[in-house]
Amino acid sequence: MHAAVVTRFDGPIEIQDLPVPELRPGQVLVRVEASGLCHTDIHAARGDWPVEPALPFTPGHEGIGVIQHVGAGVTGRAVGERVAVPWLGYACGICDYCVSGRETLCESQLNTGYSLNGCHAEYVAAYASHVVPVPEAVSSFDAAPLTCAGLTTYKAVKVSGLRPAERAAIFGIGGLGHLAQQYAQIFGAETVAVDVTGEKLLLAAELGATHVVNAAADDPVRAIRDLGGADVAVVLAADPRVLQQAHASLRRGGRLVLVSLPRDNAMSLPIFETVLGGISVIGSIVGTRADLAEVFRLHAAGRTTVKYETRKLDDINRSFDDILAGRIPARLVFEL
Amino acid sequence: MHAAVVTRFDGPIEIQDLPVPELRPGQVLVRVEASGLCHTDIHAARGDWPVEPALPFTPGHEGIGVIQHVGAGVTGRAVGERVAVPWLGYACGICDYCVSGRETLCESQLNTGYSLNGCHAEYVAAYASHVVPVPEAVSSFDAAPLTCAGLTTYKAVKVSGLRPAERAAIFGIGGLGHLAQQYAQIFGAETVAVDVTGEKLLLAAELGATHVVNAAADDPVRAIRDLGGADVAVVLAADPRVLQQAHASLRRGGRLVLVSLPRDNAMSLPIFETVLGGISVIGSIVGTRADLAEVFRLHAAGRTTVKYETRKLDDINRSFDDILAGRIPARLVFEL
Amino acid sequence: MHAAVVTRFDGPIEIQDLPVPELRPGQVLVRVEASGLCHTDIHAARGDWPVEPALPFTPGHEGIGVIQHVGAGVTGRAVGERVAVPWLGYACGICDYCVSGRETLCESQLNTGYSLNGCHAEYVAAYASHVVPVPEAVSSFDAAPLTCAGLTTYKAVKVSGLRPAERAAIFGIGGLGHLAQQYAQIFGAETVAVDVTGEKLLLAAELGATHVVNAAADDPVRAIRDLGGADVAVVLAADPRVLQQAHASLRRGGRLVLVSLPRDNAMSLPIFETVLGGISVIGSIVGTRADLAEVFRLHAAGRTTVKYETRKLDDINRSFDDILAGRIPARLVFEL
Amino acid sequence: MHAAVVTRFDGPIEIQDLPVPELRPGQVLVRVEASGLCHTDIHAARGDWPVEPALPFTPGHEGIGVIQHVGAGVTGRAVGERVAVPWLGYACGICDYCVSGRETLCESQLNTGYSLNGCHAEYVAAYASHVVPVPEAVSSFDAAPLTCAGLTTYKAVKVSGLRPAERAAIFGIGGLGHLAQQYAQIFGAETVAVDVTGEKLLLAAELGATHVVNAAADDPVRAIRDLGGADVAVVLAADPRVLQQAHASLRRGGRLVLVSLPRDNAMSLPIFETVLGGISVIGSIVGTRADLAEVFRLHAAGRTTVKYETRKLDDINRSFDDILAGRIPARLVFEL
Ligand SMILES: [Zn+2]
Ligand SMILES: [Zn+2]
Ligand SMILES: [Zn+2]
Numbered sequence A, B, C, D: 001m002h003a004a005v006v007t008r009f010d011g012p013i014e015i016q017d018l019p020v021p022e023l024r025p026g027q028v029l030v031r032v033e034a035s036g037l038c039h040t041d042i043h044a045a046r047g048d049w050p051v052e053p054a055l056p057f058t059p060g061h062e063g064i065g066v067i068q069h070v071g072a073g074v075t076g077r078a079v080g081e082r083v084a085v086p087w088l089g090y091a092c093g094i095c096d097y098c099v100s101g102r103e104t105l106c107e108s109q110l111n112t113g114y115s116l117n118g119c120h121a122e123y124v125a126a127y128a129s130h131v132v133p134v135p136e137a138v139s140s141f142d143a144a145p146l147t148c149a150g151l152t153t154y155k156a157v158k159v160s161g162l163r164p165a166e167r168a169a170i171f172g173i174g175g176l177g178h179l180a181q182q183y184a185q186i187f188g189a190e191t192v193a194v195d196v197t198g199e200k201l202l203l204a205a206e207l208g209a210t211h212v213v214n215a216a217a218d219d220p221v222r223a224i225r226d227l228g229g230a231d232v233a234v235v236l237a238a239d240p241r242v243l244q245q246a247h248a249s250l251r252r253g254g255r256l257v258l259v260s261l262p263r264d265n266a267m268s269l270p271i272f273e274t275v276l277g278g279i280s281v282i283g284s285i286v287g288t289r290a291d292l293a294e295v296f297r298l299h300a301a302g303r304t305t306v307k308y309e310t311r312k313l314d315d316i317n318r319s320f321d322d323i324l325a326g327r328i329p330a331r332l333v334f335e336l
């Protein structure tokens, strides 16, 4: 099969012809139809993070496809089902995180496209317990970005406790942000979309943003505080300075949700304002299988719009470059 | 009446003989019996914070005494009732914070011993709506430290969402910390008390700490992680370095509560660990009247022990010095 | 002034010419523009409930109008403001319910149009603390039904904990139900509207219901369970049999919210299904001032549609008859 | 092996000599040391409930013992570990209930001693994923009643949202009630123990009840309302009349938790009081593996006391009779 393979952290990804993967007990074989490209793939391929993936490996954790085979001991999934293969490739199922609905914190988790071979390939072997069925009303190409970008932002909004009639500020309206904004609206909030390009702010307005702020022209802190301040701020721009702005734009009782991982691993948190304002800063990491099922259900109900471009897998290196150069307005999805 | 008065931010507090305060509509006159000294009094008297109090003023927001007169329009309070006069001296009662149970975030609040004359005096004028009755089973000298130190730490534990069978780490076992520890235990948690003096750790053990860590001798991060990590960390030491330790001692899903205001208004928050660990950092500021009533009820039920020393009001300047020099193990209360 | 007055529980309401009410301290005088008719007005006028109102009195607790005078000691409200005068006419502000955001449970509350003279009159005296400003974007005639029907159903959905991607069943699509359905959608849920008339189900569909069930033709329990069951059921039909159906339509983990008061004060609760299904039955009574402000904000943001007919106050007795006969599809509002 | 076997619903349980059970994939073989007797065992053995267990079967779902063998595909558990085998013998691990921390609602669950052979035997085959390790500090005889009676009451208190300084009323201080009371205290509440025998009320007082009420002598509703009413009521007496009393003893905002299954499957719920009082009635069914681990952790920390008597398995029929006759003050545990 055709597969993208990272063989070294300092060079391009190779497209190789590999045997179809063999299944471990509990796994299913998925014929991938669509595989979304996530910024995490770039970090994985470059060994950016403290615990590097073992080489060689195939990245990709927004894979959608149909189950071709089921391995030993699989229950609950069947050949022919169309499923998503997300970042949370496996969790132990018995630790207190797993049992209490917080499987994304499982210390024994395996991650697709990182510690498990991923979805930028024609086939992927995935643990049956952790693939998520895709409803018929959701196309594979919509489902792909929903599987990480959608899930991550949905969960971010969920853990923020955002409620109807509150105001949410979304910093960065790209592949993640345009979904975060929609989820904030689904949770009943009015939204303020903050970005530095007019094109993205047009998209935000079209998707229903109550307000848009061009941070290249206006101070977003002042603009949001003039509206009364934000109850929730979700930051999709991996930049500590934007985190500071987001914090400063909160009204009392506000919540700042962190989901992106900036290169510089530190945010300077103003203690005085945090204490006096009763502010919370909340870390959120992807979402559970139940969250992803909800994301799909909302899309099937017509409540979200997914913006993406399709690419050929052979274009993976160019695609990385395009993302790093900021040339991609929303999300890329490989056709397989 | 005898009263402590701040007349300048760069000199000692004066003890003056002043007329008994006149009541504004809605106020009651309280004959103070006990008035606790809080570190905030020192910040107020020195003008340490961005918005300084107007000079001259009387500090003190842990006052306990009996109502002598009720002003025009007072309902719900009567002469002869013993009440606490807390930091939250007035809140508007109609903003969304006030109406939704978050009055400590009210933008129109007045603060006792800061924007209102406080309790380090024989009499204090207080808004009837914001004094809190003290149950008969609670002595005025126990009630005083409960009114800010108790309330602040009780609320900190409450907003952390601490639950039975979780583990709470308390950093700093002084006037606030010894109460924080007890509240963590009342919420059903096991506790790890962290301090740098053996004497305070002995107190913590006597009050029921499951574990004690002497941070002068051992690395508290390692010690707590060896136990499995903390679900909640409450930091009473106003030191950004301790905040970092507290954050690092959390297990996944952990919550760090900020209540103290360090001189250096910045904590360096590690984003990677916060996101991957699903960690929350929560600012908490004193507590509401309902919280204080709960604090008193718990004390009346025999569930808390308050450590304090009594002083004469004339000793206020020496008392400030003792606190700043770290010579006071728990809390000081003025007899009036 | 022109006012509707209940002089006896067993006869018609009289339209009288009364002096403009005098203000107690803390009250404002409101020139009523629109006053919604709630089923509770009928119960009040007939003395249906255990604690009867004192005769004579003016009913009405969905009043919208402009402040003409402010009484002694009023802060926070000014002449010229347009406000809503809701059922919760006064709450004490100091009990634990009031302080913790649950003022609708205050044991000292006074209720507009019941223990206080109400809004079916040209003028009403209302406590300044408990009127709620109406945003300019909300017309007085939309605001009136929102003040009780909107508030009550918004709160019902709120206390249910309804979340995006859940399914809410609304039993009874009249003056309350058509709003309950919209709020369920604003909280992100899909909705099943249940009624016995095609006309109301058409309205539900037009307002975005995901499914409609004509309970005159189909068994709603079966219909809803075929969809997977309801996570939340809100019952606006004051009929114990409908409550049983609503309970039976829940899936495990479901919540049944009670808001209406049937004449027969008893629901037969099946214990086995409640325990094994982990089901909650939640009583909900109107909402707080903060909830009402949210209701108005959502309407100002264009997220709700209010269905009503206007009437002259002189038609109040005929209006009661029309409601009791089920001839009114949505809500009646008196022009004043 | 020696095992208790139900062969018919209308006759005594037989003690048989059976082969040691064979393991299905994913199961472990546990040598039972202690097996608690739960009232549910009696319902199971008599076929009292709508879905009867298939005959013959072995009841018992409070089994504690050591793992002797691990079956095919078992991960996470090892020979030599001492574990509890609870009512929730298996849940699917992939439905939304399982993934969101609510596995006790899983529609595919299997129940120990009901749809799976249970623990009243020398050996039991149990799914490795659903046994729960017992800490060394917890004896097998304490662990047995904790595995259902403890777990069920702990969860009941947990779902009630009981908080420090609230008041919990426990109706029925037997095998479940004496634990419910202790958990209420661990959650920080004061407790009112209600029973009809002086002996049980003495036990309640000894375990720290703030108040005791002998319902044979006094009206518990009046007694509890005189204290200010209960915030939470947990009813362990399977009697609809007691449920009514419990409901009537609540103050506004109160929560009534249902855990027991009375023979007469109906509670008459007063709608007026439920709505006006903002009262919730919450069904709660056992607890998850994470809850059970918490129960054990609390016991290991010395926070609970378990009252039980031991019996020989041969005495099972007499033990049933003793329980039905009300002759057993707390819990029975079989030695194996
Ligand atoms: Zn991703
Ligand atoms: Zn796990
Ligand atoms: Zn203080």
Ligand SMILES: [Zn+2]
Residues within 6 Å of the ligand: B091, B092, B093, B094, B095, B096, B097, B098, B103, B106, B107, B108
């Ligand atoms: Zn306020």
Ligand SMILES: [Zn+2]
Residues within 6 Å of the ligand: C091, C092, C093, C094, C095, C096, C097, C098, C103, C106, C107, C108
């Ligand atoms: Zn009140």
Ligand SMILES: [Zn+2]
Residues within 6 Å of the ligand: C038, C039, C040, C061, C087, C148, C149
């Ligand atoms: Zn009404």
Ligand SMILES: [Zn+2]
Residues within 6 Å of the ligand: D091, D092, D093, D094, D095, D096, D097, D098, D103, D106, D107, D108
């Ligand atoms: Zn399941």
Ligand SMILES: [Zn+2]
Residues within 6 Å of the ligand: D038, D039, D040, D061, D087, D148, D149
């Ligand atoms: Zn049981």
